[in-house]
Amino acid sequence: MDWPRAKTYLIVAFLLLNLFLAQPAWVGGVDDLLPLRALRTPSEARVKERLNDGGIVLLGRIPNDQVREMPMLAVGFAEPKAEALAEAFFGRAGASLETPEGSRAAVYRSVYGEILTVMPQGIVIYRRNLQAIRQARPLDPDQASREAEAFLARLGGALPAKVEFDVTMPVSADPPIYQVLYVQKHDGRRVFAGYVGVEVASGGVRSVKVLALEPLPQKSAARPVRLKTAEEALLALRKELINRRRLLPDQKLLVDRIDLGYYSRPVEWASQWEIPPVWRILTKDGQVYYVNVFTEELEGLQEESPPPT
């Protein structure tokens, strides 16, 4: 066999094949050469510079999420166990049970005036008598986080969902009150829609709100799609805030951090539903926004975001 000649023919053939395969990239632009733009990792400084030009100051870091695909996440409400929760919050025989007529909620009251409400839609709300936490002392975010952590540790595994620490946000400066937020995780991704929010004041934990979701098996495989990058999400949010007259066109949007996860409002009448991947954006003024990674649309206004009060 004439190997040198065969190699020459093969080189020509593969050259032509590669030209054919690469042709869409010439038409669609260099971006399309990569499977997903989220795979690009331009330098953080360059991205922040571009954001700054677009009227956004990002104080935190750009996530280095190399996301190929994120399907919708199917969830249902996790069923809280009311009795076990009451025992975890108040100890044995530490609370009386009241069930309002016509309601499916169980309401427990402790002798100290604490109230625990357990609802079938994965919702648990604990409130502590404000009189018991009158004693004021200085409080900073780290202290608030530690107090929340210790409070949840005492509950053991009674909460209907496993959560991980996410962020501590100020609720009020005077008196100092912080919201310590824990979120559920699924396949390593944060599920912002399922959370435990612990509100800590200078006298201690004053409320806990839980929305527990149960991730369900995925029915269909994820379709590959170009996800919106963090940069695109931030620019889309700024545009939307200007459209809604929440930001002046010449005003900078100050952003504390941006994270990838799942979020949608709970659907009370549903037995199960799908929640989309989102970029969650925390702004300097304490607002929370969720930008859909497929459509760039806001998944609810900041008033609908999880922080409970």
Place this chain on the structure above:
Amino acid sequence: MARRAVLEQVKSVLLVVLVCASLVLSAREPMGVAVSKAHREMPYVIEGNQRAAGLSQLLLPRRLVLHREGRHALLADPDSAGFRSLWGEMQRAALAARGTGQVEPVKSSEIAALRRSRTGVEAILPAELPLDAWFAVWSGRGAPAGDGGRPEGLDRLALFVGGDGNLDIYLGNTRGWGRLRAPGGTTLAAALQAAAGEAAPARELTGGWLRVHPEGVYVPSFEVSMGRLVADPEPAVDKDRLRDAFFPDSTAVRRIQSQDGATVATDGRDGLIVYPDGAVAFNRPSPRNRDRDGGKWAALKQAAEFVGGHGGWPAGARLLTAMAVRAGAGPGDAPDGSKSQSLLGYRFAFVPGYRGYPIVGGLEGMRVPSAATGVPAPLEVFTAPSGEVQGFSRTVSRPRVEQAPQRLIYPQDALSAIDGWVGSKVAVRDLFPAYLSRRSASGARVMQPVWVAELADGALLAVDGATDSATPRVYATGETAGRPGG
């Protein structure tokens, strides 16, 4: 020799690089952006339905009224061979007269006199559409582009045989009549005679204290007997395929399973609900296409195409009403034809039939903006002015068992029953026997005989036709039971 060996080594390395590059580029295609751009139309037709319904079938007249030189009028049964033959003859005559001369204006009183004194036939069309659109439908040459050319609307067509054996063709709409002349009186007379053998006596309704359509509302003058029907839902609907028909790019579509069994799909802008019995409701709050008004005819064509690809057409479906919806008004066209109020879009109601009677009734959730209350149709479409579909509901079921026929109340009694629902300013545009499809108290779907009154503002009121009570029940809304969230 050494140079040749080096060259061969370079070629080998180059070949390996090219092979690797081709593997990378090949792997990119199935998982790359090209896939996400594939937003293909994926029409879905439910078993037993049809993808396309011919416009000539959808736009059949509601009824043909046979006028017979002073004798009482007759109503041709829409399911009869005589109806089809006579309607075919009318279309041929109208087409032959097209372009033969100017349309002369004619007074309504002249038409009223002709009805009493001449032999002829009058077609009551389902909606006012441009004249050229009707001609295109009747000629079977496809529809004209845009809004059908000449703007003159047509919702009644009357043919009278003249003394010279020729035909006088009268084109009517809410604003008056025009006349054309054509040969062909002999063939029409023959078709009339054939249809009359199968037709039933009719009379012109007088409203008494209620106003009725000035061109006459014709109802059967004999006792109408209809049996209550028990109906089945459509065969199992493939919810995934149906959803894909509404959302060609399903990537961003989320599904919600409600506790009552309904499935909701939304991409954050459009919403689709599929109920356990196969009923469907689709809503697009904001149109994507904000182009200028394309006209009712263009919107009707888009609506018909949409219905065919999103569940399909049940057998024998027809257009019942087509209305322009204006801001701050009911869905009806302004009586004087003015367009002073801004146009929100067009609403089309399509109905399947059973033994020649239309079946009305449907979901309440899909009402169009500013629409008057009333009974919805099993297939309702609301389009933006551009023709883009913004709302769609489908509640189709199949009659299974017919119970023993009962005599319907007299039409005059049906009019009396709706007296309290109709203000003195709103005229009754039409009154006809029909079936009202609804869920009974036991949850089973039934189709009960009713009289349906169509008001000038587009609302449909259904009067329980099989009761002799002094105050028969009036239905003025659609179904709401079982809707998620509400």
